[in-house]
Amino acid sequence: MGEVITIALDAMSGDLGAETAVEAAISVTGKYTDLRILLVGDEAVLAPLLGGAGSGQIEIRHASEVVAMEDALALAVRMKKDSSMRVAINQVRDGEAAACVSCGNTAALVAIGRFVLKMLPGIDRPAIITAIPNIHGHVQMLDLGGNVDCSAEHLNQFAVMGAALSAVVDNIESPRVGLLNIGSEDIKGNELVKDTHALLEKSDLNYVGFIEGDEVYLGDVDVVVADGFVGNVALKTAEGVAKLISSYLKEEFTRSPLNKVMGLVASPVLKSLKNKIDPGQYNGASLLGLRGIVIKSHGGADAPALANALSIARIEAKKNLISLIENYTETKLIQTGA
Amino acid sequence: MGEVITIALDAMSGDLGAETAVEAAISVTGKYTDLRILLVGDEAVLAPLLGGAGSGQIEIRHASEVVAMEDALALAVRMKKDSSMRVAINQVRDGEAAACVSCGNTAALVAIGRFVLKMLPGIDRPAIITAIPNIHGHVQMLDLGGNVDCSAEHLNQFAVMGAALSAVVDNIESPRVGLLNIGSEDIKGNELVKDTHALLEKSDLNYVGFIEGDEVYLGDVDVVVADGFVGNVALKTAEGVAKLISSYLKEEFTRSPLNKVMGLVASPVLKSLKNKIDPGQYNGASLLGLRGIVIKSHGGADAPALANALSIARIEAKKNLISLIENYTETKLIQTGA
Numbered sequence: 222m223g224e225v226i227t228i229a230l231d232a233m234s235g236d237l238g239a240e241t242a243v244e245a246a247i248s249v250t251g252k253y254t255d256l257r258i259l260l261v262g263d264e265a266v267l268a269p270l271l272g273g274a275g276s277g278q279i280e281i282r283h284a285s286e287v288v289a290m291e292d293a294l295a296l297a298v299r300m301k302k303d304s305s306m307r308v309a310i311n312q313v314r315d316g317e318a319a320a321c322v323s324c325g326n327t328a329a330l331v332a333i334g335r336f337v338l339k340m341l342p343g344i345d346r347p348a349i350i351t352a353i354p355n356i357h358g359h360v361q362m363l364d365l366g367g368n369v370d371c372s373a374e375h376l377n378q379f380a381v382m383g384a385a386l387s388a389v390v391d392n393i394e395s396p397r398v399g400l401l402n403i404g405s406e407d408i409k410g411n412e413l414v415k416d417t418h419a420l421l422e423k424s425d426l427n428y429v430g431f432i433e434g435d436e437v438y439l440g441d442v443d444v445v446v447a448d449g450f451v452g453n454v455a456l457k458t459a460e461g462v463a464k465l466i467s468s469y470l471k472e473e474f475t476r477s478p479l480n481k482v483m484g485l486v487a488s489p490v491l492k493s494l495k496n497k498i499d500p501g502q503y504n505g506a507s508l509l510g511l512r513g514i515v516i517k518s519h520g521g522a523d524a525p526a527l528a529n530a531l532s533i534a535r536i537e538a539k540k541n542l543i544s545l546i547e548n549y550t551e552t553k554l555i556q557t558g559a
Numbered sequence: 560m561g562e563v564i565t566i567a568l569d570a571m572s573g574d575l576g577a578e579t580a581v582e583a584a585i586s587v588t589g590k591y592t593d594l595r596i597l598l599v600g601d602e603a604v605l606a607p608l609l610g611g612a613g614s615g616q617i618e619i620r621h622a623s624e625v626v627a628m629e630d631a632l633a634l635a636v637r638m639k640k641d642s643s644m645r646v647a648i649n650q651v652r653d654g655e656a657a658a659c660v661s662c663g664n665t666a667a668l669v670a671i672g673r674f675v676l677k678m679l680p681g682i683d684r685p686a687i688i689t690a691i692p693n694i695h696g697h698v699q700m701l702d703l704g705g706n707v708d709c710s711a712e713h714l715n716q717f718a719v720m721g722a723a724l725s726a727v728v729d730n731i732e733s734p735r736v737g738l739l740n741i742g743s744e745d746i747k748g749n750e751l752v753k754d755t756h757a758l759l760e761k762s763d764l765n766y767v768g769f770i771e772g773d774e775v776y777l778g779d780v781d782v783v784v785a786d787g788f789v790g791n792v793a794l795k796t797a798e799g800v801a802k803l804i805s806s807y808l809k810e811e812f813t814r815s816p817l818n819k820v821m822g823l824v825a826s827p828v829l830k831s832l833k834n835k836i837d838p839g840q841y842n843g844a845s846l847l848g849l850r851g852i853v854i855k856s857h858g859g860a861d862a863p864a865l866a867n868a869l870s871i872a873r874i875e876a877k878k879n880l881i882s883l884i885e886n887y888t889e890t891k892l893i894q895t896g897a
Contacts, residue, residue: 354803355803356803356806366741366742369741369748369749369750370749370750401792403704403707403787403788403791403792403795410707410788411707411708411788412707412708433791433792433795434791434792434793434794434795434796434797434798434799435795435796435798435799435802436795436799437796437799438796438799438800438802438803439799439802439803447792449741450741450748450749450789451788451789451792453741453771453772454739454741454771454772454785454789454792454793454796455772455792455793455796456772457741457771457772457773457774458772458773458775458776458792458793458796458797458800459772459796459797459799459800460772460773461772461773461774461775461776461777461797462776462796462797462800462801462804463800463804464773464776464777465692465693465694465776465777466800466801466804466832466836468694469832469835469836470832473828473831473832473835474825474828476828480827480828483824483825483827483828484825484828486821486824486825487812487821487822487824487825487828489818489821490811490812490814490818490821490822490825493811494804494807494808494811497807497811498804498807
């Protein structure tokens, strides 16, 4: 516990503004005494918000620009060299911080992360991974939108990185890795999953084979691997269904005065259900494959959700995720010469 | 209403046995006086189950064999020429029935359907489509597992067939067709959806562009087009999430004696919610692209669910879905010469 972990937080890119970033930083430094936060952004905005809070664990790093959600990628990457996102990532490159967190535009974060930090040896593309709730607690799924038109070698790299993340974040010694497919028999699936399956079967990973879409939520694996198109569809579909059921519940419990009474009686249980499927508790997607820890928080994250993303960054830094990915890449990645 | 619609029902392939098939046939003929059912299967089994029921609307067609769920495809298609599934499809080919329904193995049904009925002109592969609940009622989604590694031309054909089905089954004059993608801007997506988008934009369909996974459940389209891999993942993911939330609800409402009381009080509402997300009410997936109407019922369908599949077959036959698909294929399919 002696070591201090420093995290750079892009304080300007969230939908809820710098106040939320400051609130999250104060809350998470209160929880972890080994944590130091570099609040990156406009000092004139951040200093009054911070006031005297943070008891020495929070410092401001000035950045004069902000990457807007609607900024073209070229503008964000090439022109805004003093954006809070860029400066936060620079802290990681320069060894000033062990990790960085941003609520900003995902594509810009991936592009700037890749430009500033570079890729790890043996990894071709950054992948996005996050925990999603399932019947056993949660499962880590990647890739969630960074990569379409993947090769089997890419999915193999994702599997290796996902296993390393699960080992670090979920504290699992040998994470079970499943490959998302449309059937559990070997004959099913498209060419991509068949080729990936052949590679993963040869690897030293704890590869358990194919899993179907429903098993992401009901099955028994620690890491789910998919290409970015399929993974993103699965994630968005799940969000849609959860919202649909919430809307049904609300509708049913307001249909009549009697139903409203039932809803009042049951409200503690419904609230507990709501907490269980609250995406905020899983907020914080890791960009894997870079030479540094970069966490993407949801743009609309509130302070508790953003604090959760900061906690994930802390664990990944504390347990040295990057070293483990390098180690897994050397020892568990099947080389195809492709 | 004068015209009689005859449907061949494979009575032997469901998990719940021939009793369920007979019960569904009796129930649906009681509901629709214009409906006649050919119960296809072992006469020695079916005759005693039917007894004197069906008031002249139900007849038995003997078939000596059954395609088992675990049968190899080659066996099911080439060897079992007197299977209840094959004989049911034969009734459609021979003009004895206007449609057929089976609870049996999907791959066998597609293969036998294709072998016996042949494809419609301009359509390369059969696609599977079903209604799934969404916030506006339901949406028709295809393909759900028949086709992986599709081309843009295939997805274009799916869009045309899906629109025809929606026009017939949902009684919508110009169904809105969406293409499942991972972003709503033109720049996102893989090569397949980009190429398909270019084709659909040129077509005479009411094509509304890309939709994301959550919009299947929350959005405002009538038909969702995807390749069979992505469509199946989306469908299975949704099933998984719905089951997960059901299990959370059950867990919450049994956590303590007080919670149990709340659950009892709220039980009418919870039951109504359960009915709303009951997949049985949407049972009946259509195999599109064949020269005849073939409906796949869920293997574990109970009598009400199977009756629903029979009702879908009735509407498709009554409104002549096959003619409309032929018409749409001639007038709305973009020819690429590929």
